Amino acid sequence: MEDRLQCAWPYRQDGTHGPENADSKCAYRSRRRAHSRVAHTIRGGQDLARAHVGADLLRVAALAVCLLWAVAAHAQLSVWLSHSTHKIRPNVPARVRSVIHLFAAHGEYAALQISVRADHPLRVLRIVPTALEDHASAIGRWQMTVYREAFIRTVHPTNVVAPVGLWPDALIPTVDNYYHERRNALPWAVPARFTQSFWIEIYVPRTVSAGRYRGTVAVMIRTHGHVQVRVLRVRLRVLPFAIPATSSLPSSFGFDGAPLSLVFRGHYGRLSNTQLMHLTQLFNIAALKDRIALSGGSGIPAPMHWAHGRLTLNWHEYDKEVRPFMTGCKAAHGARWRMTDVRWLTHVFYHKMPPREQVAYFRAWARHFRHEHWHVGLYALGVDEPHTPAQFALADRRAAIIRRATHAILPMVTTIHVHRLDLKDFGILCPVINDVDGLNDVNKRTLLGRVAKRYHLKLWWYQSCMSHGCWVVGRRSSLGWPSYMIDQPAIYNRIMPWLTWKYKMQGELYYDTDIGFSMGRKNPWKDQYHFGGNGDGTLFYPGLPSVIGGKRDIPIQSIRLMMIRAGYQDYEYLHMASHLYGRQAVLRVIDHAIRSTHSWTKSPRVLRALKWRLAMMIERRLKGGPHG
Template sequence: MPSIRPFRAALLSLTVALPVFAAEPAVWGEGMMVKVRPGTAARSATEVRLTAARNEFVSFQVALQGGDTGLKNVRAKLPALEGPGATTLSGPDVTLYREALVSTKKASVAGEAVGAWPDGLVPDTDEIAGETRGAFPFDVPAKEARAVWVDVHVPQDAPPGDYVGTVTVEADGGFQRQVTARLTVVDAALPSTSSLPSAFLLWPPHVCRAHTGREDCTPEELQPLLARYQRMALEHRFTLSSLFPRKPWPPAWSDFDATWGPYLDGTAPTRLQGARMTSLEYVGPLDAANLRDFTAHMKERGWLDRAYVQLGDEPPYGTTFEQVRATGDLVRQAAPGLRTMLTTNSRELKGNGLEKHVDVAVPLVNHLDGTDANFRGDQRGTYTGFLERPGTALWMYQSCMSHGCAYGTNAPENQPGAGWPSYMLDRSAAKARAMEWVTFLEGATGELYYQTVGMLSTAWTDQYRFNGNGDGTLFYPGTPAAIGGKTDVPVASLRLKLLRQGMQDYEWLKAVSDAGDPDFARKVARDLIPAASRVTDDGAAFDAARLKLIQRYEELTAHQTPDAGTPLDAGTPPDAGTKPPADGGTASAPEEAAGGPSRGTPGSSSDVAPGAVAGAQAGGCTTGGGGTAAVAGGLLFAAWALGGMRRQRARVTVPARRKQARR
């Protein structure tokens, strides 16, 4: 048998002699539901396609991969998106950000990668002060990926139709690439004030420390900075309810009104024109005189329906049941009309005689649709008796229980592709977008989050708290030293953008329900999220679900005639409305808007077949080549119908916290 060694030698020689081609840097368009980490592989998409209503935000990313050489001094620009009749979307309505990386040392959930995650969004021109900041230029290391985040706000008066813009990316050495953004604006408008009231808490001393390095900011120093945080919150469709300085108390009401009146009345200079705070917390001493004084001023200014006082925090852990009852009695006697809130569940509410003291019950998501033996499955029905009393409401919140409040106690439900809603920075984009969908499914009418600036001072480098990366920290301190410019401003996290998208998703769920098909809305939501502990990591599934809602809404409103007498933001009076029927039938008034207690009816009146809406993703984008973004069947929306749908206002707008200290 002849030897084959010479042949092998020749093959090896040939292989070694082949030229080695360097991998070139790459730029591509990416949707908002992908977190571009350093190890993300390059793609070839040169377009992103988006769809939005008027007064809605849409976001996408431009991702870069350094190839074998890397990229130096990367710059990006998107001058405008050009649309019908020479209309352009530009200026404050188009914002580019560099995605800063935060390195984790421990994973929030077992199995998640440890290392660099994109989260802080350094603006090119910031949305608060309008100053040029330090987003560009930046470098992309060889063989690593980075990303630019792009926000587009569609103004209230933007005509429907197709808009096109080009993101140009440049770097040293003559490098240049382009990504095309195609946006379809549908003939509808979202309300400026969220239909889902919220109370996200903020402890002012954390802001003082992060921006000044001191602990002793005066109200004159702190209040303008806190107002900037409130503006950013409202532009992300949620409310910072407790950011008022505690000293002196009571405040000079004329000063309080001058600072916070515009945010409560809807006259602050936000891009969402008319956006109002949906809650405000009483933060003064718990004594009769101060409670009475606060309540009188809130009533005089027309804000009492959004004011609340907390009776305690998660009894019996943060507060005893005896203390809750005593505080409840005090508030009822000294400040009738002031809402009371308590973070508790139906078992503790009833078992400890708290029902008459509490106006707003705020259970954990884990206790409203849980896996524990005491809370297994949908618990919405256990609140029926409580909600029969006029003026009561059910809110919901997430906490460290969704990932494990102590190291090594990770929630067992967080299996690959599943798990609880989460605002942790090292969880998927889908987890951060899911909370408002679950709120809708459970018929809750508000959302709380216990803290937003818990580790603001170290946010750029470390946010590990209560076993979670980003737990209680949703902002970054935009000091001139950190981002350039001259004015201190808040900087948004990527998670704020996803939270905002969840709030906008809620508007579409509510719109379909109000337009006459709540069963369809619940079915779409339940198909996406079978249970609160089973949130998918598939971001595309969220986008597809949203498109089904958009198409169904168009079907329901296609033949309606606008009522000229109905204002765009017509809302339900704060205390109006009936409760969901005991038999689980279709709810009415505010509870109907929230989706009711049902998990959804499998067969709705008009299912949307997969692929029925083409060329766009709900609230976000698709990537790929060819064609403008379009909605199959021509999504013709009536602006009056969506903008004028009954807004579920905060009958009681109160927050809750979690298994953690307030600060």
């Protein structure tokens, strides 16, 4: 057709249309008629083409609308990263952060949070981290655990600045670390205008090389029937040193195995001794991974027999329960206890056992530990928080009985009132933190140091409901103390080991980690308000399959426990730096931010910067750098 059109439109030499000469007129007319027919055909084709183009334009317009809608939906959906020392509540607005920078030593856990929020309902389907790699080695996915942060609704505030409502606390794993069962953390529906966060922990093995590791986390989300994938970037600096598997800071956090039957089998059920022991071991594994030691245990007593002036204990059940934690627990990266308690003291002190049998009882404990070659310290708390003259006298008598039996067991007393005790028989003096350096600017640490040196005492301390107000809403005087409460900022849960190092205390005591399991009809998943604080005495949740999915019972850790672990990891940096540079050099680094028991930085960024500076000091010295 193109050739025919060219023939039909000859050009004169002057450039005008028409025949070149008269002889060509007939041919020209013929060609004009042919062209007329062709032009008619073309016009018809153009009309048809216009119709097709119109349909294509409609399709393109529809596609553009869909794309614009998808872009709008994409814009309404926010997925971002945060550091771990933040509690991200449901009303937290969307942020923009697609890359996070972490650092950790060998043997340390690093952690991050992923949050999602949209103006419409959505469903988080999967969260998939890749291996973290550098040029020499990799940290595999099996070293990472993904959790969903579950919320608990507070009704009573812990103090006057703690808002009531939903707080993130329990951490439900996608796949648990005990039985490797899939739990119901994901998929998870998120309401409109609701911020839901997820926790990822990364363990740095001792076998990988130091370096800069890179990886990603893919977040798959279904929204409006479509699946979106957001890819976030993780950067981890692995430092050229390691922290020990067993914490350098001894601790004893209380645990009572008796209520486990109540929550894991109901009021009409009962765990067998074997089941109770196994479940207690799982809680101990979780605690050791969080760098703390549990005391109390399952509560299964050792049968005692008194005959011919000698006390005999059947240690079979006790040994079976505690042996992994005495010698190094493989499931907790080889960590072990540094201190543990003498158990069943109610049988000794409250059942009117004669003094001779009491002495025999404590000697049996010391003898058994020597026989097993367990290099774990023993302590016994004779009287907790004595207040009256009779209670102080009773504490003295019980300490004397223990000392008469053996020097391998350290009698402990929880008080600041050293002048009311006969301290020669005690081994551990453990005051509450508020009494060591209170709001009245009276720092008793120097006095405690003199007393400890004179009587060869170890100094521990503990926090209590005095940090928030006991059975009352904490007033202004209760603000600023370290706290293990749910509705306090995460840094409050983390700061205790920093203060422990600064005040040269040698251990931490905490009265309970599962008291919420035994509070009558209270469901610890819904109510942990005890002694005026949300979460007081309860750091675990019961991991029932009816709540978290799967088939078997497990302990569920809280964000607060993760913060305690982070603080105990921080302590290793302080401990190592002071060993390399001297205590005064480290104090010069932290004193401006960690001033006293009730005056310390509330900024996670500042705390992170302090830890980074300590890390660089350690790295420089280990590489042979300058002092100071």
